[in-house]
Amino acid sequence: MPAMRRAMIPLARRRSGGGTVYHDLGNLNLTFFASKKAYDRQRNLKVVTEALRRVCPELDVQATDRFDILLKGHHKISGTASRLSRKSSYHHCTLLHSADRSALSSLLRPSCTGIQSNATPSVPSPVANLTDHAPSLQWEELLEALVQQYNSEFGLTSALTPVSPSDESLFPGVGNMEAELRSWEWTFGKTPKFRVETQLELRDEQLAAGCSAYLHMEVKNGLVESCRMDIPANWLPLRLSSTLSEVLLGERFCPHRAAAALTVFLRSESGQLHRRLCNLCEVLLAVMG
Amino acid sequence: MAAVTRGSFNALRRLLTQQYRRRCFQPQNLRFNRNLKPLASRWDRSPQMFGSRTLRTAVAWRGPIVQFKLSDIGEGIMEVTVKEWYVKEGDKVSQFDSICEVQSDKASVTITSRYDGVIRKLYYDVDGTALVGKPLVDIETESGSELSQEEDVVETPAMAREEHTHQEIKGHKTQATPAVRRLAMENNIKLSEVVGTGKDGRILKEDILNFLAKQTGAILPPTPVFHEIQTPGPAPSTPAATPMSIPAGVKPPPTAPKPVFSGKDVTEPLKGFHKAMVKTMTAALKIPHFGYCDEVDLSRLVLLRSELKTTAERRGVKLSYMPFFIKAASLGLLHFPILNSSLDEGCQNLIYKASHNIGLAMDTSQGLLVPNVKNVQSLSVFEIAQELNRLQALGAAGQLGKSELNEGTFTLSNIGSIGGTYAKPVILPPEVAIGALGKIQ
Numbered sequence: 109m110p111a112m113r114r115a116m117i118p119l120a121r122r123r124s125g126g127g128t129v130y131h132d133l134g135n136l137n138l139t140f141f142a143s144k145k146a147y148d149r150q151r152n153l154k155v156v157t158e159a160l161r162r163v164c165p166e167l168d169v170q171a172t173d174r175f176d177i178l179l180k181g182h183h184k185i186s187g188t189a190s191r192l193s194r195k196s197s198y199h200h201c202t203l204l205h206s207a208d209r210s211a212l213s214s215l216l217r218p219s220c221t222g223i224q225s226n227a228t229p230s231v232p233s234p235v236a237n238l239t240d241h242a243p244s245l246q247w248e249e250l251l252e253a254l255v256q257q258y259n260s261e262f263g264l265t266s267a268l269t270p271v272s273p274s275d276e277s278l279f280p281g282v283g284n285m286e287a288e289l290r291s292w293e294w295t296f297g298k299t300p301k302f303r304v305e306t307q308l309e310l311r312d313e314q315l316a317a318g319c320s321a322y323l324h325m326e327v328k329n330g331l332v333e334s335c336r337m338d339i340p341a342n343w344l345p346l347r348l349s350s351t352l353s354e355v356l357l358g359e360r361f362c363p364h365r366a367a368a369a370l371t372v373f374l375r376s377e378s379g380q381l382h383r384r385l386c387n388l389c390e391v392l393l394a395v396m397g
Numbered sequence: 398m399a400a401v402t403r404g405s406f407n408a409l410r411r412l413l414t415q416q417y418r419r420r421c422f423q424p425q426n427l428r429f430n431r432n433l434k435p436l437a438s439r440w441d442r443s444p445q446m447f448g449s450r451t452l453r454t455a456v457a458w459r460g461p462i463v464q465f466k467l468s469d470i471g472e473g474i475m476e477v478t479v480k481e482w483y484v485k486e487g488d489k490v491s492q493f494d495s496i497c498e499v500q501s502d503k504a505s506v507t508i509t510s511r512y513d514g515v516i517r518k519l520y521y522d523v524d525g526t527a528l529v530g531k532p533l534v535d536i537e538t539e540s541g542s543e544l545s546q547e548e549d550v551v552e553t554p555a556m557a558r559e560e561h562t563h564q565e566i567k568g569h570k571t572q573a574t575p576a577v578r579r580l581a582m583e584n585n586i587k588l589s590e591v592v593g594t595g596k597d598g599r600i601l602k603e604d605i606l607n608f609l610a611k612q613t614g615a616i617l618p619p620t621p622v623f624h625e626i627q628t629p630g631p632a633p634s635t636p637a638a639t640p641m642s643i644p645a646g647v648k649p650p651p652t653a654p655k656p657v658f659s660g661k662d663v664t665e666p667l668k669g670f671h672k673a674m675v676k677t678m679t680a681a682l683k684i685p686h687f688g689y690c691d692e693v694d695l696s697r698l699v700l701l702r703s704e705l706k707t708t709a710e711r712r713g714v715k716l717s718y719m720p721f722f723i724k725a726a727s728l729g730l731l732h733f734p735i736l737n738s739s740l741d742e743g744c745q746n747l748i749y750k751a752s753h754n755i756g757l758a759m760d761t762s763q764g765l766l767v768p769n770v771k772n773v774q775s776l777s778v779f780e781i782a783q784e785l786n787r788l789q790a791l792g793a794a795g796q797l798g799k800s801e802l803n804e805g806t807f808t809l810s811n812i813g814s815i816g817g818t819y820a821k822p823v824i825l826p827p828e829v830a831i832g833a834l835g836k837i838q
Contacts, residue, residue, distance in 0.1 A: 122504045189504070191504065194493060301524065355673045368763035370797060373677065
């Protein structure tokens with residue numbers, strides 16, 4: 109998260125399931141809209157693999173039974189997610205053409221260690237760009253091939269039509285939908301319950317002293333539900349560490365919200381312990397990412 | 398539904414025979430409540446049935462309860478996680494209303510109701526694991542409700558509109574934006590019961606608020622024509638209720654009954670930021686305060702700023718009056734460094750701070766915060782304006798961090814920006830002074 113903020117990369121959460129995706133202009137997003145009856149992910153992925161084989165016959169691309177597309181059997185170039193409602197569905201997938209791989213790996217690395225939850229663990233796979241193995245493949249060429257293959261697979265004759273997804277006149281209400289998909293309430297406020305259990309390393313620079321403390325936090329729907337810090341009483345009086353825990357309760361599990369609450373709290377305490385409290389706050393904020 | 402007569406027993410019997418014939422019903426799913434005695438006493442609550450929060454106890458009779466099972470999602474998936482419930486026990490649902498969202502590891506599916514009725518039981522909590530083929534919810538169906546088959550879906554490879562913001566209620570689409578829909582859901586209102594006043598009958602936020610006001614009897618701000626808002630009260634005359642006896646010769650009062658306010662107190666525990674504020678403000682008010690007020694003629698400042706404003710804008714900086722005040726404060730602190738100091742614990746020592754880190758009170762989404770401009774003594778008015786813009790942008794984005802919020806040495810509070818003329822500010826410990834600025838008049 110801190111790397112994302114520094115790079116000013118926006119975050120949105122989609123309505124279909126699955127893991128986090130990094131998108132830049134080198135990563136193609138394909139969405140197949142269909143009725144629920146016509147929902148067929150393998151068929152859609154076949155469009156992609158056949159199109160790729162047409163433009164670059166030497167490419168060894170294969171869709172897996174988990175609906176990923178692998179290059180040469182182990183580099184992931186595409187992942188899938190989908191959403192079904194009563195009568196309709198959509199299946200979308202990525203296609204790594206020429207994405208920034210270093211940004212991808214640094215941004216998809218979890219910044220908060222010590223998280224435990226019942227979420228499906230994310231299985232990181234080695235990824236590759238198509239252009240790593242087929243450097244001459246142009247973006248436009250890829251799009252054309254996909255359109256052709258799509259038409260051929262589904263027996264259609266549609267041409268490629270460019271649309272602007274932010275066009276309110278074409279898509280009324282899209283601005284509101286975008287704002288909602290980026291809102292805190294949707295991106296973080298629906299997070300299933302998770303625990304943070306980690307060791308905090310505290311330091312008092314002036315006295316060149318330090319100690320370890322255990323942090324146990326429970327977060328539900330993005331809000332701190334419980335917070336316990338086992339800090340030795342000779343480092344900080346119990347009442348201070350427990351009051352600090354209380355201040356975090358009910359706040360978003362977010363370093364900005366926590367910073368605001370903690371900064372205000374720090375004003376109410378002064379003296380020698382202030383230094384140690386400041387250090388504790390810093391360490392806590394670092395845990396939140 | 399309001400008139401429940403003896404004839405309804407026959408209707409009930411007819412319903413049962415109809416439903417036995419329908420293949421959707423397994424005999425063991427039918428739980429018919431033979432105890433119909435409470436009928437009479439429930440009459441007075443029946444008008445509240447539509448769109449009311451007391452729905453749970455207000456149904457006039459018990460209908461047959463159907464166990465709605467989680468149907469096959471496909472691909473051999475046997476279990477899914479329940480991500481979100483769109484209904485809760487006691488809610489009225491129509492066929493095709495969204496009931497919940499479930500997720501397998503890559504597909505997210507909206508489950509919609511097959512029946513009209515009232516939700517009686519949810520079988521899983523959020524994040525619980527739901528099993529395919531096992532009951533998901535219990536729905537108490539209304540009498541005479543049609544249990545139709547799923548229509549054949551016409552296959553179109555072209556785009557099918559996602560139904561997230563629409564609810565099909567008996568063929569009539571109810572339009573509402575996600576924000577309005579959420580407001581309705583939070584207040585337990587079914588969109589089908591709200592009259593939409595927007596384009597094409599679209600439901601607007603005002604429509605939800607009006608609906609809510611009618612429910613709780615709250616008085617809305619006066620509209621051009623004043624309407625008396627009345628809550629649905631008990632039905633005034635039913636054969637079973639005691640008839641109102643008006644003594645002969647006494648005229649009944651000509652005015653309509655006084656609106657009954659049925660709102661309840663809401664308790665909200667103090668959390669996080671606000672709790673910290675309580676502590677800090679309490680500590681702050683323990684500091685003995687001395688206040689001094691004055692009025693200053695700012696005509697020359699107003700002129701100067703208007704001259705510099707365009708130059709600043711060309712350099713990408715929005716210039717308000719605050720950078721001038723902040724710089725002026727810093728110049729003042731050079732003359733009176735004691736105002737830029739801090740007392741240690743026990744008031745043993747006075748620490749004169751070298752940097753003038755002047756804070757500006759800001760209302761942000763994180764709360765009332767005081768980010769500060771560091772080292773104002775070394776900055777020009779223009780540089781202060783730049784830094785202020787940056788802090789304001791962070792404040793607006795809810796992204797002020799500890800480096801912006803910590804280590805302030807002096808604070809200014811601009812009450813004028815919200816139209817105030819005078820204020821009595823509170824010193825923010827560990828500082829020793831604070832200035833409040835009123836509106837330029």
